[in-house]
Amino acid sequence: MPWKAVAAFTAAVALCSSCGNSPPSASSSSAASGTITVFEASSLTAAYTAIGNDFQKNHAGTMVKLIPGGSSTLVAQIQQGAIGDVFASADQPNMQKLVDAGLVAGSPSIFAHNRLEIVVGAGNPKHITGLSDLARSGLVVVLCAPAVPCGRYATQALQKAGVSVKPASQETDVKAVVSKVALGEADAGIVYVTDIKAAGATVEGVEIPMGANVVADYPVAVLKDSQNAPLAKAFVSYLLGAGQSTLARYGFTGP
Amino acid sequence: MALPVRKATRARPAAPVALLVLAAVGAAFFVIPLIGLVLRTPWAATWDQLKSPEVLTALRLSLLSSVSATAIALVFGVPLAWTFARLTFPGRAVLRAVTVLPMVLPPVVGGVALLLAFGRRGLLGSWLATTFGIHLPFTTAGAIIAETFVAMPFLVITVEAGLRSMDTRFEDAARTLGASRWTVLWRVTLPLIRPSLVAGAVLCWARALGEFGATITFAGNFPGRTQTMPLAVYLALETNPDAAIVLSLVLLAVSLAVLIGLRDRWLGAS
Numbered sequence: 229m230p231w232k233a234v235a236a237f238t239a240a241v242a243l244c245s246s247c248g249n250s251p252p253s254a255s256s257s258s259a260a261s262g263t264i265t266v267f268e269a270s271s272l273t274a275a276y277t278a279i280g281n282d283f284q285k286n287h288a289g290t291m292v293k294l295i296p297g298g299s300s301t302l303v304a305q306i307q308q309g310a311i312g313d314v315f316a317s318a319d320q321p322n323m324q325k326l327v328d329a330g331l332v333a334g335s336p337s338i339f340a341h342n343r344l345e346i347v348v349g350a351g352n353p354k355h356i357t358g359l360s361d362l363a364r365s366g367l368v369v370v371l372c373a374p375a376v377p378c379g380r381y382a383t384q385a386l387q388k389a390g391v392s393v394k395p396a397s398q399e400t401d402v403k404a405v406v407s408k409v410a411l412g413e414a415d416a417g418i419v420y421v422t423d424i425k426a427a428g429a430t431v432e433g434v435e436i437p438m439g440a441n442v443v444a445d446y447p448v449a450v451l452k453d454s455q456n457a458p459l460a461k462a463f464v465s466y467l468l469g470a471g472q473s474t475l476a477r478y479g480f481t482g483p
Numbered sequence: 484m485a486l487p488v489r490k491a492t493r494a495r496p497a498a499p500v501a502l503l504v505l506a507a508v509g510a511a512f513f514v515i516p517l518i519g520l521v522l523r524t525p526w527a528a529t530w531d532q533l534k535s536p537e538v539l540t541a542l543r544l545s546l547l548s549s550v551s552a553t554a555i556a557l558v559f560g561v562p563l564a565w566t567f568a569r570l571t572f573p574g575r576a577v578l579r580a581v582t583v584l585p586m587v588l589p590p591v592v593g594g595v596a597l598l599l600a601f602g603r604r605g606l607l608g609s610w611l612a613t614t615f616g617i618h619l620p621f622t623t624a625g626a627i628i629a630e631t632f633v634a635m636p637f638l639v640i641t642v643e644a645g646l647r648s649m650d651t652r653f654e655d656a657a658r659t660l661g662a663s664r665w666t667v668l669w670r671v672t673l674p675l676i677r678p679s680l681v682a683g684a685v686l687c688w689a690r691a692l693g694e695f696g697a698t699i700t701f702a703g704n705f706p707g708r709t710q711t712m713p714l715a716v717y718l719a720l721e722t723n724p725d726a727a728i729v730l731s732l733v734l735l736a737v738s739l740a741v742l743i744g745l746r747d748r749w750l751g752a753s
Contacts, residue, residue: 300721368603368621373704375721396621397703398710400717404699411595412604413620 262290264459265311267302269318271342271402272446274426275478276316279471283463286470290459298401299323299377306331306451313460316448316467318342319377323447333457336449339467340480342420343441344378344385345433347409354415356434359389362416370405370414373398378405381442382418389440406431420444422479446480517735524732525725532729540707541715542733548623548711549691552630553638556687560638561680565668567639568646583636585697590633594700597632601625601701625702626709630691637690638683645679646672685745689738 268276273296280292295312297305299322306315307329315332316339317323326332348356354367362369371393372379379398386393396414399405405417410430424433448467450460467475472482532538567579585593601608601619611617619625649672657671673680695713702709704718712734719727 298721370621370703373718373721375718395705397705400699400704400714408703411598411602413598413602 262287262456262459263293264290264313264454264456264463265293265295266314266316266463267295267297267306267310267312268316269299269302269446270296271318271420271422272296272316275422275475275480278478279467279474282471282474283466286466287459287462292463311453311455313451313454313456314448314463315451316446318444318446320445320447323449326449326451331452332449333452333454334450336447337464337468338445338483339448339464339471340446340475340483342422342444342446342480344381344418344436345421345424346436347406347417347419347424347427347431348415348434349409349412350430350432352432352434356416358434359386359391359436359440362386362393362418363391367416368396368414369393370397370399370408370417371395372402372405372418373400376401377444378402378419381444384442385418385436385440388442389436420479425479520728520731520735524728528725529729529732532726533733537706537715538726538730538733541710541712541730542737544623544626544707544710545692545712545734546737548627548630549634549688549694551627552634552691553684553688555627555631556635556638557680557684560635560683560687561642561673564639564642564646564683565672568643583640585633586636586640590694590696590698591700593632594629594697597629597697597701601628620701621703621705621709623702623708626698626711629697629701630694633694633697634687634691638687641683641686642676642679645676645683649675681745685742689742692734692738 266276266280273294276294276296280294283292284290295302299317299319302315302317303322303325306312306326315323315326317336323332323336327336346356346359346362348354354361354364356362356367361367371382374380374383378401397408399408399417402419402423405414405419406423406427408414409417410427416434418436421433424431448464450457450464454460468483476482563582567575567582588596598608598620599605601611603609603612603618603620608619611619619628653671653675654667657667662670693713694711695717698709698711699714699717704710704714706715710718712730716727716730716734719730
């Protein structure tokens with residue numbers, strides 16, 4: 229495919245700048261040391277860090293290395309031969325790309341769902357109560373760009389609610405929307421529930437009723453080239469079992 | 484014994500082989516990624532991509548904002564460079580370091596700093612908003628400011644180097660002949676450092692053209708308003724990687740044309 233070179237480069241940059249771990253090729257997931265490398269969508273990082281720590285406690289002598297990144301970036305990276313054991317995506321289409329490429333062992337399982345919420349500044353200074361308020365004139369609304377999943381979902385939610393919004397900006401990722409609201413530059417945005425939980429006290433969330441909401445599915449799978457498949461499978465089972473309470477604490481809902 | 488003057492050697496110095504090998508590796512480092520990009524370009528679809536309104540909008544905005552940023556950098560950067568090169572005052576070293584800091588500062592951090600200064604609740608921004616009703620984030624003016632912030636240091640250090648290396652006796656001579664300070668600046672100093680001025684402006688423009696991090700952070704991303712070419716490329720990578728490559732090539736072609744053209748025309752390079 230003609231774009232792999234560019235995608236791989238982007239992936240490499242994202243990898244080095246966001247995680248600070250050694251690159252996956254150097255991680256050598258040998259069974260003896262009991263190490264697995266988990267590629268995980270950025271929105272999962274906080275929850276996965278906690279789950280990884282719990283898993284290590286419950287499985288003595290193991291180590292879980294997290295590689296966070298945008299789902300599409302991680303897919304490009306894995307397609308370019310990055311070595312790892314587990315991939316957790318923030319959406320189905322990106323997981324499907326790896327399934328189609330024959331890079332997944334078995335079939336992916338949905339381990340969590342995420343919902344959308346309206347993010348507003350602490351104390352909700354503009355008194356926003358629902359999606360229809362976002363059409364108010366004079367309100368600075370930022371959304372994700374339609375090209376990224378959170379933008380696609382936000383567009384769907386607004387369509388369901390029959391609301392037309394003129395965003396001031398179409399941000400390249402969901403964290404940028406949260407930070408624009410947290411800094412007070414924007415009055416409101418549409419993001420995942422989990423991002424609002426992670427942002428702390430600077431922002432708060434306004435619920436979107438289920439009728440207008442969009443549910444994002446998070447699939448996880450063991451990679452075909454895993455060098456420690458038993459431990460990778462154990463991690464996925466843990467995620468689907470004992471890890472669910474941790475995911476719930478970070479705002480995800482169960483499968 | 485006097486050494487013979489060897490003009491031929493001066494024109495074409497004998498190069499140590501090791502040096503040439505290292506230089507070749509250095510050049511390959513830049514050439515190979517470019518070749519990779521060109522080889523993977525979907526040429527058949529290129530024309531359709533190029534004439535799409537999204538690409539033209541982003542390209543127009545990129546040219547407008549990078550040229551504006553360069554103009555602003557010239558207006559404020561040349562006096563700044565002159566101040567650093569010619570005046571001594573307490574704190575000069577620190578001030579100079581602060582003004583070139585954006586060259587090493589991660590642009591995203593620069594964008595946040597700009598928000599804290601010119602944002603709706605920023606130090607100056609809140610005053611601008613309440614007094615004049617001026618809002619910079621999410622506007623084309625904001626994109627220009629972000630580009631200026633990141634690119635102007637390149638102009639400042641280049642012009643400052645030019646000022647430091649020029650022969651100030653020409654200025655002294657003009658002064659003794661009765662020229663005013665302004666006349667000396669306009670008629671002697673600036674013409675003498677023209678290569679540095681042009682080089683600085685070109686570097687500044689090229690950096691502004693490729694600016695991504697500060698722009699996305701401070702000005703956001705909206706087609707026709709703040710979505711410059713680099714932002715369009717980044718988003719296209721998510722959905723339409725072929726379009727991203729074509730967009731990148733357009734950006735590369737424009738920059739290469741300008742850099743090569745200006746180099747031959749102005750910088751006296753052979």
